[in-house]
Amino acid sequence: MAEDPQRNFRSAYYEKVGFRGVEEKKSLEILLKDNPLDVEKLSTFSQRFPLPSMYRIHVWKVLLGILPPHNDSHSLVGGYRREQYQDVLEALKVMRFVHMATPQTQVYLRMFQLESQVLPRRSDTLPPDEEDEDFLSIARAMEEIVEDPMDCYWLIKSFVNQFNNKFGDSIPHLPKSLEHYLSVEEPRLLNHLKNTGALAMLPYSLWFRRCFAGCLPESSLQRVWDKVISGSCKILVFVAMEILLSYKIMVMGNSRPEGVVNILCNMPQENTDAIVTKAIDLWHKYCGTPMHSV
């Protein structure tokens, strides 16, 4: 990748002066030109660099398997996806699970439920449980990111599925990991949290189940999700830690665990980009720059 002759010779200096992503776009384009797309490479790229937003959806689709690696079959597969989406949506409509007024996220949820064969009967419709809430929040975030409902649905579905399949086992360990890294980075804060008992009450579900959907603004969130989609759930730990570090003073000032949780749940949306950048740096620092790692 680096040896590519088409790359700008200045690329070596761009990074020095702080222009990231100038060359990444080009290399990504080169990557995307391959006929059978190299998913591995794409995921590595996504792990190492932030994705340009114009290619983000496409890359996500490829990474999440919505589109096959072969460019030739994209149209065909896209057709299939659309048909499937329409079929399912039609069925739901026919079955009157959804109607015109149903919010889109609800629709996505129903569709997801339908496809996961967990759609409750219409008569005994239950209020959405925890899992549904996670889905809904992710869906809400995704809805903001993606315009096309079909793509949105597929991305939500694939994201949730992949997340659950891939990281379902490691998610319960993430709080421990957070604690560890926090002890390395800021033992005082950890002690404070431990002493106040807030450590156990931190919004883990918001962080690790919803992948910060609803916590961070979408512009920042998609950068986190880039990493998640490309195969790393550790980034969630670092984002969480960075949030803790960023609001350390407030957290330290608050001895009540509820207050702490409140602060963290309702954090302001201003400097999230910086938080994410720092988190990614930290992540790179601790986990190294991933080449083909998961």
Place this chain on the structure above:
Amino acid sequence: MAREQPNVGDLLPLLESSDIHQLEEIKGLINEHLSTERGAMLLNGLVDYFLETNSAQAIHILSSVREPHDKHLLDKMNECMTKQACRLPTLTLLGHVVRKQPSWIHKIARYPLLLSLLKCLKTDLDVVVLITGVLVLITLLPMIPQAGKQHLYEFFDIFGRLASWNLKNPGHISEVYLIHLHASIYSLFHRLYGMYPCNFVSYLRSHYNMKENVDTFEEVVKPMLEHVRIHPELVTGTKDQELDPTRWKKFEIHDIVIECAKVSLDPKEASCEEGYAPMPGNFYPHLELRPQESVSSPYTDFHNSYGSSSSTPFSTPRQPLPPPLSLASLPGTQSLYRSPQTSRSPNSSCELDTTCGVKELWSPSSLCGMATPPSSSGMSPNPELSHSASHLPGHRVHSTSGGKGTPASSTPATSSPPHTLSDFPIIPLLSNTTSPPQKDDHPVEAAKPSLVKQEPIRDSEKGGEVINRDVGGGETISMTLSVFMKEQELQQRTEREETAISEELLKITKDKRDLAGVRGFDSPFYRTTETLTGTQEKPLPNLPLGGPMPPRDPHHAVSTSDNELENAQGGIGGGGDSSTGLALDQSWSIEPVCPFSPIQHPLHQSLSALEDEVAKFGGLFSPSHPMKKPSLPYEALFDLALPRAASLFVGRRTSEARGRAALEKLCQRQEGLEDREEEGKGIVSASPLEVLDHLVQQGSDTHDKVLKRLPLPSKSADWTHFGGSAPLDELHTLRSQLLLLHSQLLYERYKREQHAVRNRRLLRRVINATALEEQNNAMKDQLNLQSVDVVTLKESLQVEQQRCRQLWDDRETVVTRLHSQVRQLQQGRDDYYTKNQELQSQLNEYQKKMNDLEADLQRANNKVCHTGHLLNQMTIKLSTSESTQQQMSFLNKQLLLLGEAHKLDVLQQQHTGSDNTKEAQMVQVSWGKEVERLRQSLLQQGQKLEAAQQRVGELETHLTKKEHLIVEQKKFLEDVKGQAKGELQASESRYQAQRRVTQLLQTELLHLYSRLEMEGHTCPTTASAAGGSSTDPGPPIDSSIMEPDGSVTLGTNEWSDDRRPSQSPRGNGSTLLPGKPKANNSPKALPVNSASSTQDIPPPLLVEPSFSCPHAPLATPMPPDAAPLTVGSYPSANSFLGMRARELFRNKSESQCDEEPPPPHLAGLSQGLKTELCVEPLFPPLGNALTCPVPASILGAPLTVPAKEHLPETRQRAIKQESPRRKMGGARGGGAAAASAAQPRQQQQFRIMDYNETQQEHS
């Protein structure tokens, strides 16, 4: 003390005792007393005594007074100075004390005595006192240089006063005194100028600037100034500087004296030390001759000048005579030298002139107009006039002699021993006139005593005899002469004591006169007699002449006696002496002439004449006496010191040794004489100076006596004759003159002593220098010796080197010889070596040969053994052969028998037939043909083989190409598989979604149905109506579907289970490599194939559908479509698909088929030969089928990349037609068979190809 005090006081008069022992005792007593006592009593007494008696002993004691008494002495003297009467003796005493140079003398400046002295000098009018005081002052000045500076201006004032005195003459003293005074002023001037030039000059400047003093300056001071050089201090020093005490610290007293003398231009006064003393040109020869005697030279020169001046006027005729050069060149003692010089100097007239000129030029006398009164001052002032103070002693001597020496006309002085001062009544009797034999002795004696006398003068420490020896026997005639004179003077004095002697003297002179021949001698002698009486009684104008005269007689006497003396000396001293004696003789012989002129014209004598006379006297007497004394003792030392004179010294020692004998004799004789003459005084050591002093004193005493005794008339006669002044006055004048002379003499003596001191020091330096020179010479000698040594050593070194070189050469030769020998020996050794080697090689060869021979031997032995063995065998064979021979013979017999039988048979055969040969020939021909044919076929076969090999190569390339293709296709397949998988997954998911949807719908449907039934059960009609109204369109559909669906739902489960396996083969069939369907097909196809060969094609077509799966109903609609397709398609096997299929599957299937019947090679080859021509055209269709996609384009498939794209297309099609084709699998095999049957040649060709391929595969 108190007791002794008077005793000591009483002792004083005893000092005059004539008993020497007593004198000694008293002296000792007084000295002891002085040393023990502190009081001034005795000292005062002594001084008083001296003042009263003028006792010499008292002077002696006083002048050697020790430290504590100096104060008393000086005080006492100061006290005495105040008294007018005592002043002169006090000054005399002071002069004695000062000249003695006691250690405390520097204190004098602190005592009032000095002040009173100065005061006296400034105020006193008595010229005698003044002169004495000035002399004392002059003597004192160098002793208290820095002390004197306080009184510096007083000194200057004194000088000024006295200088002006000369002119103004305030005391109206006689001019005689003035001359004395002038001389002393001159000395004072020198001293002051020498010591304090700046101050003095400034004083002079200031003092003589005054008008009243100008005359004095012109008359007195200026001439003095003309005789001094510019003092260096005037240039470099200042007034204060020269008064600085430090300046004087480095000077000793005599240094100061010499310093003062240095600045003098006066040759008499000046010292020629340091090389800048003024030297008139005529002195240089002498200087050159004896440069070492620089100190004494002035005196000798002085001599010369006098000598010359005295002699020249008369010696002019003698000028050619003298042998000065010879004398000068003659080796002799210094004194000898000197004496000839005195005689020689007259030779050079110029010298005379210069000396005279010089004298006239600078002698103050001429300036002072001293020549004016010849009557009174004729004699005594002359020396003073003509010369500086240095001459004074000489003149004084002369004058004294003159004064007292008139008795010297009785000249028998030679015999009188010098120490017998007082009474010598008999000595005059022993004068040269007495007897010739005595004369012979006397001169010698005279010389010796004189020397004896001189000893103490020269060196008081040294023993007289020693120095006597040093001086040498015939040392100085001049000296002896001078000593003669002195002795004569002394004798004269002694004689004077006894008037009776004068008569004898007269006789003697008469005798002498007789002896010498009359000429003008009478008058002098007469005069002298007169002077003898007259000079002492009345100051006659003759007196000065009478002074000179008396010596003249003795001179003459001496000269006469000298002749004898010379004769005697000629025996003693040698040739040199005789010549000098001659010279002296001549000079003396002439001298008598000179007195005449002064005598004859005593009054008309010019100043120069006077001077001449005086000079003569100085030359004859005074210089020789006082001047020689200092010079002589050192001459001996110079001789010692100076290597130049060493040889001379040795010579002198020898002569001295000779002389000593005579001297001893003389001494003895003299002693005898003394014994005879003297009353018992044994002391011989009194110095002549003391003697002189005594003489002066005693002379004055006797003079008084004589004066009293003399008859008055004679006096008056004399006076009237000269018309002089009052006798008493004159007497007084003379006495004071005497005093002055004495004091001046003492002063000069003091100076001389200073010079002596200095000379001693200089001599030490000279000796040191000489020693160094000696050392230097010695070292030079050593150096020379060493250089000689070096030279010798060098020579020896050269010799050694030569020897060494020779040895080396010898060694070289020996070495070369040895080398050559060694070489020879080496050569010999080498030869031996080579020989040895040769022999060794020979030995080796021999050994080899030996080995060979041994091997040969071995071989031979072997052979022998072998042959033996063979022999054995041969014997066995022989035996066997014998047996076989026997058999042979037996068989021969049988052969014979058989031959006969054969003959018989041939005969029989000939009879039977001869066709067999023809048949054989034909058979042979046929064989040949057969061979030919076989050969041809072989050729053919070879060609075929080649063709086949070519084909094999081609096919191999094809194979690689195909393999490439296959790889590509595999890749492509993989690609496609991935793509398809993706699509499939998508469709799968879609399908799943559909299923979910359907399930959901079904559940919903069921739910609805259940509700409907529930409603129907309750109210069927309404329900139906309601259902019809509500789900009218659904139920019929639902039902219609439901029926099959029920089965289907079940079936779907089954089907889904079933279909998957069934589908997978289908999928496999589509996706797997072409080999796999074949593998699946081959078991079916094989029986079909096998059957195809036997059975018809159609039946499998019919059979195939029966094979179809249970889900035939689903597929049922397809077969009818597929059958015609396959049927229709299959015959068109030449079409692209067929070709392709065949291509894909042919390899293995057909090769497998082909392998089963292995064709016979030969037949295949022959067939190939036959079909060879047909092979080529067959290839193009095959190539077309492989490469050309044209038929595919005919099919209408949308192809962008034909090579790649047509395959999927075909595959799609194949998939679509799969099932029919499977059904037609058997038919295809049949079709293939049919095709092969239809095109046997092609098939054959394929077979060949297949064979090759299989061959390749196998290989």
